[in-house]
Amino acid sequence: MQIELIHTGFFYADGGAMFGAVPKKVWSRHYPSNKQNSCILSMTTLLIRTGERVILVDTGAGNKHLKQLSYYRFFNLTDLHYELFKRNIMPEQVSDVILTHLHFDHCGYLTLHKQECEQLDVAFPNARHWISEQQWENFLSPNPLEKDSFFDENILPVKAKGLLHLVKHNCTLCEGVSLKLYNGHTLGQIVPYIGTKERTFVFAGDVIPLAASVSPKWISAYDNYPVTSYHEKILLLTEAEKEHQAVIYCHDAYTKCTTIKKVRDSYKSGLEVQI
Numbered sequence: 001m002q003i004e005l006i007h008t009g010f011f012y013a014d015g016g017a018m019f020g021a022v023p024k025k026v027w028s029r030h031y032p033s034n035k036q037n038s039c040i041l042s043m044t045t046l047l048i049r050t051g052e053r054v055i056l057v058d059t060g061a062g063n064k065h066l067k068q069l070s071y072y073r074f075f076n077l078t079d080l081h082y083e084l085f086k087r088n089i090m091p092e093q094v095s096d097v098i099l100t101h102l103h104f105d106h107c108g109y110l111t112l113h114k115q116e117c118e119q120l121d122v123a124f125p126n127a128r129h130w131i132s133e134q135q136w137e138n139f140l141s142p143n144p145l146e147k148d149s150f151f152d153e154n155i156l157p158v159k160a161k162g163l164l165h166l167v168k169h170n171c172t173l174c175e176g177v178s179l180k181l182y183n184g185h186t187l188g189q190i191v192p193y194i195g196t197k198e199r200t201f202v203f204a205g206d207v208i209p210l211a212a213s214v215s216p217k218w219i220s221a222y223d224n225y226p227v228t229s230y231h232e233k234i235l236l237l238t239e240a241e242k243e244h245q246a247v248i249y250c251h252d253a254y255t256k257c258t259t260i261k262k263v264r265d266s267y268k269s270g271l272e273v274q275i
């Protein structure tokens with residue numbers, strides 16, 4: 001089992017939105033922002049090589065919607081195909097793509113424009129694409145607040161090719177990779193747990209997007225169900241602390257992965273873990 005983080009680009013998000021009800025005076029001690037109150041967020045793909053399978057977790061925003069999403073000022077975007085090519089992996093060799101959820105910054109690279117034409121190709125033509133059934137149904141009939149985060153072009157061509165697979169419950173994808181479902185930020189987020197010789201790594205997705213979001217009450221204003229987020233974070237963090245798991249923060253531009261420590265009745269990020 002070999003795991004690696006592939007960085008796919010940065011964007012700006014409003015600090016107030018990222019930390020919800022937490023005052024800037026407090027959150028600014030834990031995450032930097034500029035004069036406009038914007039925080040730099042990264043996008044991260046996890047590459048898992050088991051020997052038999054090549055698995056990706058999330059794909060970043062791609063480049064199809066940059067004009068519509070200009071508010072986020074994406075920069076230093078990398079091409080995921082090229083990143084894989086540098087690691088001797090061709091798109092056809094990717095066996096599985098696990099999508100934590102279908103917001104644009106996690107699944108934008110699933111489809112690509114064919115050269116100089118409007119038609120879309122799926123980026124990973126032989127991969128089984130895993131999404132939770134609950135997230136899929138949520139995508140088909142989103143609530144008005146979440147609707148703008150979904151783009152049909154990212155996922156409908158995958159569905160049309162018969163590559164979409166729905167996860168109903170917590171399950172094992174293959175030896176060493178299990179999938180657990182969490183609610184809060186959106187419905188039915190998949191959180192992959194990857195067991196290596198050293199320890200278990202948890203790709204927390206938007207359940208805990210930043211090391212500074214570990215504190216259970218630090219909940220983003222982007223979360224659709226904040227009280228649920230609180231309870232679900234406690235579940236994830238309780239296990240992570242007890243089992244000495246390492247949590248990967250997909251949007252943190254500065255801290256990629258840490259252990260979790262319990263501080264009185266709350267949790268904080270612990271020691272940084274190298275991947």
Ligand SMILES: [Zn+2]
Nearest residue numbers: 101103185206
């Ligand atoms: Zn999201």
